[in-house]
Amino acid sequence: MQLVADLLGLDRWDLERWLPGFVTSVDHSRGADLDRSAGAWFQVGRPLLALLAIGPTGVTLAVPRVEWQGPADPVLRSEDQRHVPFGDLLADLVPVHLDEVVRIRRSRFHTCVDCEQDKPPEWMEGDLCHSCMERNHGVVF
Numbered sequence: 001m002q003l004v005a006d007l008l009g010l011d012r013w014d015l016e017r018w019l020p021g022f023v024t025s026v027d028h029s030r031g032a033d034l035d036r037s038a039g040a041w042f043q044v045g046r047p048l049l050a051l052l053a054i055g056p057t058g059v060t061l062a063v064p065r066v067e068w069q070g071p072a073d074p075v076l077r078s079e080d081q082r083h084v085p086f087g088d089l090l091a092d093l094v095p096v097h098l099d100e101v102v103r104i105r106r107s108r109f110h111t112c113v114d115c116e117q118d119k120p121p122e123w124m125e126g127d128l129c130h131s132c133m134e135r136n137h138g139v140v141f
């Protein structure tokens with residue numbers, strides 16, 4: 001979080017108000033297909049709610065989408081990218097786009113019929129989440 005704040009030249013506490021939860025660097029060695037020219041990518045939230053890249057000209061925000069290329073082979077992609085250039089409006093525009101990105105992402109979550117929790121689509125198979133499929137239905141991933 002402090003690294004992101006420093007990169008943006010923003011106060012850490014402002015940033016924490018905007019970002020819904022945990023921020024980590026995207027690990028490109030673990031299946032990420034993101035536009036590296038946008039800069040350094042960070043994932044926000046657990047479960048994942050938003051992607052944020054800090055590049056030479058500004059900040060890119062995007063809706064995360066995870067595709068399974070195999071049972072243990074998730075690939076992280078971005079959708080609906082928005083670019084906010086560095087400048088006076090950055091602190092106004094980043095939260096607006098971030099809210100929108102998180103809203104779109106959350107609208108794709110599904111409620112598992114077993115545990116009744118909202119889960120991201122990549123953790124679901126039909127009406128069941130992967131945890132419940134393993135725990136209650138004997139499915140091995």
Ligand SMILES: [Zn+2]
Nearest residue numbers: 112115129132
């Ligand atoms: Zn479940």
